[in-house]
Every structure is written in structure tokens, then in C-alpha cells.
Amino acid sequence: MDRREFGFNLFEGFMLRHKSFSTPEELKSFLEISIPMDAYYSCAYYENPTAEMDRKGWIGADLIFDVDADHIPTDCDKVHDEWTCSACGFVGKGVTPEKCPICNGEKFNVTTWPCETCLESAKTETIKLLDMLMDDFGFSDREIYVFFSGHRGYHVQIESETVLALDAIARKEIVDYITGLGFNVKPLDTTQRYFYGWRKRINQSVLEFINKATEEDLVRIGLKRNLAKAIIQNKNVFLENWVSGTWRNIKGVGPETKRRIMEHSVKMRSAKIDTVVTTDIHRLIRLPNTLNGKTGLKKTWLPANEIESFDPFDEAIAFKKGTVPLFVSDAPRFRLGGETFGPYKRQKVELPTSAAVLLICKNKAEVLG
Known part of the structure; x- marks a missing residue:
């Protein structure tokens, strides 16, 4: 604890940083006296946490993932998310534009809302992330800490000697793997058994996608309508072909068709995380069991294997x-x-x-x- 930096957003409108505490009791006493709006601590460990950044003496850092509905496309943001131009006061709904359509201003006050659809989408992405961390990277549930952020998503924190010394470049490699960035989507030899990694993930995803797909689903991923119709009409044949690796009886299905379907599968199975958070080896993250100033809900710990049943609208109430x-x-x-x-x-x-x-x-x- 005494190796971490602590920071606080104060109601007076500024942030207090470079604080350090030796014991939980000392931290609690500070919180009771100062009553901050938000409390944070560093993912990093320092020789001198109270010094300026270039003099802290970085020792290492936990591996942090932030899954937030802000980074996940949902239809509900058009209903409840609102932005106001700081210059002219024009109000709009949905995704915040780069420039105000009225005055071309570039600064906005944004109001988001933690609806059930948003948080369910964040939970889905977190489950995909946890699957990769445990199955592909081999982290155990004793090393992985999962938290509801108190707002619109989840934090996943890995405390392990394995990740402690990783620099920003190494963490970017992990980010690329998690998000599927740069994955070489070449046709799989589907006759082989893939027991781990992206090959297994894509193989399973293609089968699930085609099994549930409609003609419109296939058109949306870039297939021509006549080809999409042929696949839907011969869905069982396509699935048999994919498993056997022998392609026959569906006219027009070739490498380009399979590539598009696989690219879609990568998008569906990748985890949508805030990539900047993971690569920042000095990041401040919200302190567990403290209130989120955007909602008044608690940042709440939950066992990784209980995330599917976790209800933030009930279990994070303070x-x-x-x-x-x-x-x-x-x-x-x-x-x-x-x-x-x-x-x-x-x-x-x-x-x-x-x-x-x-x-x-x-x-x-x-x-x-």
C-alpha cells in the first residue's frame, strides 16, 4: 500500500495527487477529513510515491483493463446520452460530434447514463476479456481482480510478479492480442483441432455465427446478396464444409467469402477495452469500495466466476x-x-x-x- 500513489478529485474543482498512506486506517482518516468526490490509486508501485512523476522511481505496475460502455457501440446511447456545445449551448443526443453543427465549436459537456443495456454490453466484453486472460494467458482467478467501476463498466486488475515489470510496449502487445488487432485472417485448416487461442476462438465463432445468421446479417458484413442468400439456403452444407475443410456445393463461396466471415468473427470475439488505460504504466484507477462521483454507486469487487449473475443496480448501492x-x-x-x-x-x-x-x-x- 505504501508504494502506491493516491489521488483525489475534490469538490472544490481540482485534483490532489502525489499522496501516500502507510495503512488503511491512515487512508480512512484522510477520507473522513477531506471528503473527496473521487478517490484513486496508482496501478504502479514507486520508491517514493509522494515525489513528482520523474522522481518517483518506478518499480513496476499491475496490469489494468478498463471495459466501459463508452467504447462499445450500442443503440441506447441515442436515447439517453446527451451533449451540449460549450460555446452556443446547442444540445444533441447520441455520439458526441467532433464539431458543433451550429457554431463549429469543439468543446462539449457530455452527459451519459448507465442503463441496463449499456452495462450488459460491458459485462459481455468483460467476460470475453476474462476468457482470454485465463485460457490464453494462463492467469489464475487468484491473480485476477474484477470490479464494477461504479458507472458504466468494469475494471480488471492483475496483480502478479509476471506482469509487474512489463513496459508500455509489452502491454501494447497484450492489448493488440485482446482486441484482435493485426490478426492474420487466413483460411483455417478446419480439419485440425484448435484447443486454444484465436484459432479456436475463430473456429467456434464462425460456426455460431453462420448457425444463427440471417441473409441481412451476411449482407451487413460485406457479402453480396445473392451469395448471402445461397449460404442461408445451404446453411447445413456450409457448416459441414467448414468442419470438414472440403468446399463443395455452394457456388461462389471462396477464400474472399471465408475471409469476410472470419474478420467478422474476430470483431465479435475480441474484447472492447480502453486501450490507453492498459498501456499506461502510471495510471491512476478508482479506489475499490469508494463512490463513483458520476453515480454515487460503489466500485464493487466481485469474484470473476460470478460476473454473469452480478447485478450492479443492486449490489453496488451505497x-x-x-x-x-x-x-x-x-x-x-x-x-x-x-x-x-x-x-x-x-x-x-x-x-x-x-x-x-x-x-x-x-x-x-x-x-x-
Whole structure:
């Protein structure tokens, strides 16, 4: 603990860094006195954590992965994510543009929302990541720590002597593997048995994709409609051909067709992570069991083998007592702590504290009285 740097976002509007604590009790005392909005600690270990960055004396760092809905394409962002141009005040929904369509301004205030679709997509990507870390890299569940971030995703942290000394370049190689970047998509010898790695992953993915695919699915990945129709009409033959490695009876299916299907399989099986976080050997990450200032939910540890059943809208709640009277300007329908709330539009309501804190953190409500 005393080898890590700690940092804090304060309500006064600035960040306090280069702090160090020898014991959990010392850290707790600091939090009680300073009451920061957000608390972080470094993935890195230093000889002198309180020094300026170039004098800290880097010893090594844990391997960190950040899976966030911001990096995962979903349809729901068009419904609940909102951006406001800092220059002219124009408001839009969905993905934030590079420039304001009204004044060409390039600075925006962005409001996102942690909906169930967002968090389910982040969970799916985290499961794919964990599969690769354990099956391909050989990390055990004793070395892997999984956390709900308290907002729109999950953090995966590996504490192991194996990764401690890896530099940014080595970590970039791991990132490339996880994301499938640069994978040579050449036709597989499908008669061989692939028991590990990307070859096994692609082989399984192709079979699953074709088995469930519609004609439109195949057109979307770049196949011509007549070829897509032929594959769907001869789906069982295609699957038999893929397993046997002998291609017959489907006119037009050749290396280019297989390449497109395999490229799609790589996209589907790769894990969508924030690549910058993993390669940054000095990264500050949110302190476990502290509140996320964007939601009021806790960064919550969970066993890696229980991620599928983990419910962040129930298990990450910090405030479980009391109610708060609010004026809600605009809020979507949401679930929290076994209850469903909203939607609200310019309404006075009294909500459980956890729901009230979420709306306040998202700048969608103000406390009355």
C-alpha cells in the first residue's frame, strides 16, 4: 500500500495527487477529513510515491483493463446520452460530434447514463476479456481482480510478479492480442483441432455465427446478396464444409467469402477495452469500495466466476436508507435497488437516497428545501 500513489478529485474543482498512506486506517482518516468526490490509486508501485512523476522511481505496475460502455457501440446511447456545445449551448443526443453543427465549436459537456443495456454490453466484453486472460494467458482467478467501476463498466486488475515489470510496449502487445488487432485472417485448416487461442476462438465463432445468421446479417458484413442468400439456403452444407475443410456445393463461396466471415468473427470475439488505460504504466484507477462521483454507486469487487449473475443496480448501492425530496428536470426510466423509477420530466418527487444521489450526480435533479 505504501508504494502506491493516491489521488483525489475534490469538490472544490481540482485534483490532489502525489499522496501516500502507510495503512488503511491512515487512508480512512484522510477520507473522513477531506471528503473527496473521487478517490484513486496508482496501478504502479514507486520508491517514493509522494515525489513528482520523474522522481518517483518506478518499480513496476499491475496490469489494468478498463471495459466501459463508452467504447462499445450500442443503440441506447441515442436515447439517453446527451451533449451540449460549450460555446452556443446547442444540445444533441447520441455520439458526441467532433464539431458543433451550429457554431463549429469543439468543446462539449457530455452527459451519459448507465442503463441496463449499456452495462450488459460491458459485462459481455468483460467476460470475453476474462476468457482470454485465463485460457490464453494462463492467469489464475487468484491473480485476477474484477470490479464494477461504479458507472458504466468494469475494471480488471492483475496483480502478479509476471506482469509487474512489463513496459508500455509489452502491454501494447497484450492489448493488440485482446482486441484482435493485426490478426492474420487466413483460411483455417478446419480439419485440425484448435484447443486454444484465436484459432479456436475463430473456429467456434464462425460456426455460431453462420448457425444463427440471417441473409441481412451476411449482407451487413460485406457479402453480396445473392451469395448471402445461397449460404442461408445451404446453411447445413456450409457448416459441414467448414468442419470438414472440403468446399463443395455452394457456388461462389471462396477464400474472399471465408475471409469476410472470419474478420467478422474476430470483431465479435475480441474484447472492447480502453486501450490507453492498459498501456499506461502510471495510471491512476478508482479506489475499490469508494463512490463513483458520476453515480454515487460503489466500485464493487466481485469474484470473476460470478460476473454473469452480478447485478450492479443492486449490489453496488451505497445508500440504502432514507428518502430525498427532489425536483427532477429530465430523467429516463431506471431500475435501482429492486425498484423502478421514472421517467420524470420537470417533476417534484421523493425518492430513496440511492436514486436521488444518482440523479443529482447526473445533473438531472436538485434537492428541494
